[in-house]
Amino acid sequence: xxxxxxxxxxxxxxxxxxxxxxxxxxxxxxxxxxxxxxxxxxxxxxxxxxxxxxxxxxxxxxxxxxxxxxxxxxxxxxxxxxxxxxxxxxxxxxxxxxxxxxxxxxxxxxxxxxxxxxxxxxxxxxxxxxxxxxxxxxxxxxxxxxxxxxxxxxxxxxxxxxxxxxxxxxxx
Numbered sequence: 001x002x003x004x005x006x007x008x009x010x011x012x013x014x015x016x017x018x019x020x021x022x023x024x025x026x027x028x029x030x031x032x033x034x035x036x037x038x039x040x041x042x043x044x045x046x047x048x049x050x051x052x053x054x055x056x057x058x059x060x061x062x063x064x065x066x067x068x069x070x071x072x073x074x075x076x077x078x079x080x081x082x083x084x085x086x087x088x089x090x091x092x093x094x095x096x097x098x099x100x101x102x103x104x105x106x107x108x109x110x111x112x113x114x115x116x117x118x119x120x121x122x123x124x125x126x127x128x129x130x131x132x133x134x135x136x137x138x139x140x141x142x143x144x145x146x147x148x149x150x151x152x153x154x155x156x157x158x159x160x161x162x163x164x165x166x167x168x169x170x171x172x
Contacts, residue, residue, distance in 0.1 A: 088146045092172060101146060
């Protein structure tokens with residue numbers, strides 16, 4: 001069964017990532033980009049619209065029009081994001097640990113998105129996928145606790161978790 005995907009992108013970088021994915025999957029599935037104009041029509045009598053549309057096309061019109069019956073599918077609810085959590089405790093000063101953590105995240109391409117109190121949010125775009133990270137550095141019982149919650153899709157989550165954990169183990 002064929003599936004029609006309509007993807008709205010915000011910028012050229014996002015469009016290029018989508019096109020790269022289409023190229024990557026072209027040897028695993030039959031993929032075709034739609035040439036021309038594509039649109040969805042919801043009408044009680046589509047055949048009247050098709051008749052008028054065909055009258056607007058230059059002859060021969062054979063092969064110029066393909067019509068598929070589509071229904072919306074809530075595919076995102078079927079695919080849940082993966083999560084990984086890293087917790088480390090150290091005797092280091094929280095300010096030093098915060099600076100070190102910012103360095104590690106920047107090293108792996110993450111950038112600061114927002115923050116509230118002790119919790120900061122970072123985002124990263126890797127070759128394996130997009131990630132969101134919630135990061136906190138807190139002092140508890142004389143120890144500094146680092147907590148990194150990573151969320152995303154595909155192998156990017158596990159890959160980033162391993163990298164961050166390795167760096168934290170080396171530097172703390």
